[in-house]
Amino acid sequence: MRIGIKRDLLMVGVLGVVALGVVACRQPNPPAAEAEQAPAPAPVATEAVEPAAPAMEDPFAATASLVPVTSKLDGFAVVKSCNVDSVVDANTDKEASALPQSGQAKFIGWAADSDAGKLPTRVAVLLRGVDKFYVVGGQLSLEREDVASSTGNAALLKSGFALPASLAGVEPGSYTLDVLMDFDGAKASCATAETVQVQ
Numbered sequence: 001m002r003i004g005i006k007r008d009l010l011m012v013g014v015l016g017v018v019a020l021g022v023v024a025c026r027q028p029n030p031p032a033a034e035a036e037q038a039p040a041p042a043p044v045a046t047e048a049v050e051p052a053a054p055a056m057e058d059p060f061a062a063t064a065s066l067v068p069v070t071s072k073l074d075g076f077a078v079v080k081s082c083n084v085d086s087v088v089d090a091n092t093d094k095e096a097s098a099l100p101q102s103g104q105a106k107f108i109g110w111a112a113d114s115d116a117g118k119l120p121t122r123v124a125v126l127l128r129g130v131d132k133f134y135v136v137g138g139q140l141s142l143e144r145e146d147v148a149s150s151t152g153n154a155a156l157l158k159s160g161f162a163l164p165a166s167l168a169g170v171e172p173g174s175y176t177l178d179v180l181m182d183f184d185g186a187k188a189s190c191a192t193a194e195t196v197q198v199q
């Protein structure tokens with residue numbers, strides 16, 4: 001009987017040692033903080049995007065300064081009866097072909113559809129550069145007897161305009177001057193050979 005008890009105790013002791021060995025050999029799970037993490041995504045290089053110029057929805061709106069616009073003249077018909085006769089430096093009240101960027105200008109000219117014998121309800125002068133475009137809008141306000149006489153149409157007497165505008169914000173460069181016209185919603189453009197230098 002004692003031999004049986006000793007054998008049983010011996011077996012229990014052996015099993016206990018084996019169990020302790022198994023527990024001792026088992027590796028603990030690594031803490032969550034030490035667990036291998038996926039590498040953070042590399043930062044994506046971004047370039048500063050220059051805000052687009054406002055769409056030319058209403059270039060004829062009267063403003064105190066030249067407004068940057070896109071170059072697109074979608075929906076504009078072409079007419080050939082207009083001119084910008086002079087650009088006046090408002091600081092000196094003299095005609096000038098070059099204007100200071102910080103100055104004030106006045107664009108003087110006339111606009112009409114001489115073929116149809118019609119005057120626009122609103123006008124604008126577009127400064128057209130290589131990749132920059134600016135516009136100032138307003139209304140006809142001057143009598144032009146020379147226009148009425150040369151076209152033989154007295155209805156075009158009040159075809160003159162004088163549009164004042166600040167040049168603040170206009171990038172230095174050379175600009176060709178175009179005249180834009182609004183005939184009660186029907187838009188037209190008229191190219192001129194006149195240029196102005198902003199410096």
